[in-house]
Amino acid sequence: MRLDKYLKISRLIKRRTVANEACDAGRVLVNGRQARASYDVKAGDVLEITMGERVLKAEVLSVAEYVKKEEAAGLYRIIEE
Structure with missing residues (x-):
């Protein structure tokens, strides 16, 4: 699944266009590297x-195309630092 879509589905970012813009601006890192919105x-x-x-750090636990609002938090785990 694309990174911008995952951010929206998991509700880490509210809108996909905002997620796309955050990726383009270099505000989203995946495994310590800047990632494009098309990252898988x-x-x-x-x-x-x-x-x-x-700065919000989260580990991806699972990837799903559709989830209910209540289940979205189960897609990731927040990492405390």
């Missing part, structure tokens, strides 16, 4: 999303 997300990838001063 896999289970085990570590996402780093910079939103202003805040």
Whole structure:
């Protein structure tokens, strides 16, 4: 699944266009490297999303095309630092 779509489906970012723009601006890292919106997300990838001063790190647990709102948080695990 594309990175921008995964960010939207998992609800880490609210809209796919915003996720796409974040990737283009270099604010999304996958496994420590800048990633394009077309990057193919896999289970085990570590996402780093910079939103202003805040950096959110999450590990991808699973990838699914469609999930209910209540189940979206089960797609990833927040990494504390």
